Amino acid sequence: MDVLVECKGLKKSYGKIPVIKELDLSLERGRIIGILGPNGSGKTTLIKILAGILNKNDGEVTISGKSIGIETKKIVSYLPERTYFSPNMRVKDTINFFEDFYEDFRRDRAEQMLESLNISKNSKIKQLSKGTREKVQLVLVMSREAEVYLLDEPMGGVDPAARDYILKTILTNYNENASVIITTHLISDVEKVLDDVVFIKNGEIVFHKDVDVIREEKNMSIDSLFREVFAC
Amino acid sequence: MEWNFDENTPIYLQIIEQIKKCIATGELQADEKLPAVRELAVTAGVNPNTMQKALSQLENEGYLYSIRTSGRYVSKQADKSQQLQKELTKQYADAFIENMKSLGYEKDEVVKILADYISGSK
Amino acid sequence: MLGKLIKYEMKSQGFMYAGIYIVVMILSIVTFGAYKINTAMGGNPVFSTIYRFAVAGAVIALIVMFIITLVMSILRYRNNLLKDEGYLMHTLPVSAASLHFSKMIASIIWFAADFIVLMLSIGFITGDLKYSWIKKLKMFMSAETDGTATGMVISGITGTVVAITVLYIIISIISALSTFYVCLDLGSLSYSSKGIMAFVWYIILYFVGQILSLIGLVILCIIMYGGNFMEVMQMPQSDAATIDFVKGTFIMAGIISVILIIVYNFISIYILDRKLNLE
Numbered sequence: 001m002d003v004l005v006e007c008k009g010l011k012k013s014y015g016k017i018p019v020i021k022e023l024d025l026s027l028e029r030g031r032i033i034g035i036l037g038p039n040g041s042g043k044t045t046l047i048k049i050l051a052g053i054l055n056k057n058d059g060e061v062t063i064s065g066k067s068i069g070i071e072t073k074k075i076v077s078y079l080p081e082r083t084y085f086s087p088n089m090r091v092k093d094t095i096n097f098f099e100d101f102y103e104d105f106r107r108d109r110a111e112q113m114l115e116s117l118n119i120s121k122n123s124k125i126k127q128l129s130k131g132t133r134e135k136v137q138l139v140l141v142m143s144r145e146a147e148v149y150l151l152d153e154p155m156g157g158v159d160p161a162a163r164d165y166i167l168k169t170i171l172t173n174y175n176e177n178a179s180v181i182i183t184t185h186l187i188s189d190v191e192k193v194l195d196d197v198v199f200i201k202n203g204e205i206v207f208h209k210d211v212d213v214i215r216e217e218k219n220m221s222i223d224s225l226f227r228e229v230f231a232c
Numbered sequence: 233m234e235w236n237f238d239e240n241t242p243i244y245l246q247i248i249e250q251i252k253k254c255i256a257t258g259e260l261q262a263d264e265k266l267p268a269v270r271e272l273a274v275t276a277g278v279n280p281n282t283m284q285k286a287l288s289q290l291e292n293e294g295y296l297y298s299i300r301t302s303g304r305y306v307s308k309q310a311d312k313s314q315q316l317q318k319e320l321t322k323q324y325a326d327a328f329i330e331n332m333k334s335l336g337y338e339k340d341e342v343v344k345i346l347a348d349y350i351s352g353s354k
Numbered sequence: 355m356l357g358k359l360i361k362y363e364m365k366s367q368g369f370m371y372a373g374i375y376i377v378v379m380i381l382s383i384v385t386f387g388a389y390k391i392n393t394a395m396g397g398n399p400v401f402s403t404i405y406r407f408a409v410a411g412a413v414i415a416l417i418v419m420f421i422i423t424l425v426m427s428i429l430r431y432r433n434n435l436l437k438d439e440g441y442l443m444h445t446l447p448v449s450a451a452s453l454h455f456s457k458m459i460a461s462i463i464w465f466a467a468d469f470i471v472l473m474l475s476i477g478f479i480t481g482d483l484k485y486s487w488i489k490k491l492k493m494f495m496s497a498e499t500d501g502t503a504t505g506m507v508i509s510g511i512t513g514t515v516v517a518i519t520v521l522y523i524i525i526s527i528i529s530a531l532s533t534f535y536v537c538l539d540l541g542s543l544s545y546s547s548k549g550i551m552a553f554v555w556y557i558i559l560y561f562v563g564q565i566l567s568l569i570g571l572v573i574l575c576i577i578m579y580g581g582n583f584m585e586v587m588q589m590p591q592s593d594a595a596t597i598d599f600v601k602g603t604f605i606m607a608g609i610i611s612v613i614l615i616i617v618y619n620f621i622s623i624y625i626l627d628r629k630l631n632l633e
Contacts, residue, residue, distance in 0.1 A: 014545065030281070032279055032281075051445050052444065052445060053440070053444045053445060053630055053632055054630065054631075054632075055628055070447045070448065070449060071447075073445055073446065073447040074447040076445070078441075078445045080441045082438050082441060083438060084438055084439055084440075084441040084442035086366060086434070089366075097362070101355075101358065101446050101447065101448070102447070164277075168274055171270070171273055171274045171277070171279075171280065172270070172274050174270060174280050188239065191239055192237060192239065192277055192278045192279070193277065193279050194279060195279050195281050195282070211243075212242040212244050212245075212282065212285075213242075215239070215240060215241055215242045215243070216241075216242045219240060219241065220240050221239030224240070
C-alpha cells in the first residue's frame with residue numbers, strides 16, 4: 001500500500017465557519033479517485049489545500065511524504081474550475097509558460113493533444129469559448145508527468161463529446177506511479193473510470209470505498225448511491 | 233469489441249462476462265493477442281485497474297494466458313468454449329424465462345409463444 | 355525562478371509600455387519640430403502658441419505615462435496574484451517572496467524606463483538635444499557657484515544633492531509600491547469586500563505614516579538639540595544650522611521610509627504565503 005496523499009486531523013475554517021472538520025484521508029498511488037459531495041461539503045476546499053493555494057488551520061497534510069509547499073507543487077498538477085491564464089496570452093505562450101516553470105512538462109504531449117482538438121496555438125485565450133479554454137487548461141495540466149493530478153469539476157460547462165475526451169485523456173495518461181483526484185457533480189459520466197470514491201459531507205468523510213465493492217454490496221451505481229446518501 | 237456497461241453491478245464482472253462472450257462467439261480467436269491493459273481500458277472507457285482485475289481473473293480461470301514480455305493471449309480452449317456457450321445459453325434462457333414469468337405467462341405458454349415467434353420471423 | 359517571473363512580467367506588459375513610450379516620444383519630437391519652427395519664425399505669435407500647446411501635450415503625456423505606470427503596477431499585482439490568475443501563480447513551484455518581488459522589481463524597471471523616456475523627452479521638448487542643462491546643473495551643484503542668493507543657500511551642499519534626490523525618488527517609488535501592495539494584500543484577507551478594505555487599509559497606513567513621521571521628527575529634534583529642543587529651536591538659527599536640520603529631516607524621512615518598506619514587504623509576503631485567500 002503506497003500512500004500518496006495523507007490527511008490527518010485536517011481542519012479548515014473560513015473565519016468562524018468551519019468548512020473541514022477533523023478530516024482523515026489516505027489515498028494510494030496509481031488510483032483514480034472521485035471526491036463527491038454536495039456544494040459546500042468542503043471538497044473544493046480540500047482540493048485547494050492539496051494544491052497549496054489555501055492554508056489549513058490544523059492537522060497534517062502530506063503528499064508523497066512532503067508537507068504542502070514548493071516541493072509538493074512540483075509534483076502536483078492542478079486544474080481549477082476557472083480560467084487561470086491571462087486573457088491576452090496565446091495558447092503557445094501558455095505552453096512556453098508551463099515548460100518554463102515545470103520540469104515535468106511534456107511539450108510534445110500538449111501539442112499533440114491540442115492538434116487533435118483542433119485548437120490553434122496562435123489563438124488568444126480571450127478569443128476562445130469557455131469550453132475550449134477549459135480544454136486547453138486540461139491539456140496543459142495532463143501534459144505534466146505529475147504524481148498527483150487534482151481536477152476540480154473538470155467536466156462542468158463542457159459538452160458531452162468533450163467530456164468523453166477528458167475521460168479518455170485521464171485514462172490514457174494513467175500510470176501506476178500517479179493518482180488522479182477528481183471532484184465532480186456529473187457522477188454517472190465519470191464513475192466507470194474511478195477506482196475509489198470518497199463521499200464528503202459537511203466537511204467530514206462519509207465513506208471511502210472501492211467502486212466495484214460498492215456496486216457489489218449495494219447493487220447500485222455510484223450515482224444512485226450518491227442521490228441516496230445526499231438526498232435533501 | 234463493443235462494450236456495454238451497467239453501472240449498477242461491478243464493472244469488472246461485466247468485463248469478464250463480455251470477454252467470455254467474445255471468446256464463445258469466436259470474435260476473439262484462440263491464441264489471439266489482446267491489446268495492452270491500458271489500451272483496452274481506454275477503448276472500454278473504464279478504469280485500468282478494473283480492467284486489470286478482470287483480465288487477471290480470466291487468466292486464473294484459464295480463459296487467457298500471458299507471456300511475460302509480450303502480453304495476454306486468448307487460450308486454446310475448445311472444451312472451454314463449449315462450456316462457455318452452455319453457460320451463456322443457460323444464462324440467456326434463464327433471463328428469458330424470468331422475464332416471461334414476470335409478464336404472467338406459464339412455462340407451456342412460453343414454448344408456444346417462442347415457436348410462433350420463430351415461425352413468424354422466417 | 356525570480357528571473358523567470360520577472361521575464362514574464364516584462365513580456366506581459368511590454369507591448370503596452372512600448373506603445374506609451376512611442377506616443378510620448380512622438381509627441382516630444384513633434385514638440386521639438388514646433389520648437390524649431392517657432393525659433394525659425396522668430397516671435398510669430400501663431401507658432402509660439404503652437405509650440406506652447408505642443409509642450410503642454412507632451413508634458414501631459416509624460417504625466418499620464420507615470421500615472422499609468424503606477425496604476426498598472428497596482429492592477430497587475432492584484433489581477434495576477436489575488437484574482438483568478440492567482441490560481442496559476444500560487445501553484446507554481448516558487449516562493450511567495452519570489453512572486454511578490456517579481457512584481458516589485460518589474461514595476462521598478464518600468465519606472466526606470468519611464469525616467470529614461472522622461473530625460474529623452476525633456477531634450478526634445480526644450481529643443482536642447484545636447485542636454486546642456488545637465489552641464490549647467492553640474493556647475494550649479496559644484497562648490498564653484500558664485501555668491502548669488504541661490505548659490506548661498508546651497509553652497510553648503512555639494513554634488514551629492516543629485517545623488518540624494520535620485521535616492522529619494524527611488525525610495526519614494528519603492529515605498530509607494532510597497533504601501534499599495536500591502537494594502538491589496540491586507541484587503542484580500544476580507545471575504546466579502548476586498549477592494550473596500552484595501553482602501554480602508556490605505557487610509558490607516560496613511561495615518562500610521564504621518565504618526566511615524568511626527569515621532570521621527572521629535573526624535574530628530576531630541577538628537578540634534580537635546581531634551582529641551584522646544585526652547586532651543588525658538589532661538590534664531592544660523593544658515594548652516596538650518597541646513598543641518600533640513601538634512602536631518604531628509605535622513606529621518608529616509609530612515610522611516612526604509613523601515614516601513616521592510617515592514618510592509620514582510621507583511622505582504624506573510625499574507626501571500628500563509629494567509630492566501632483566493633475566491
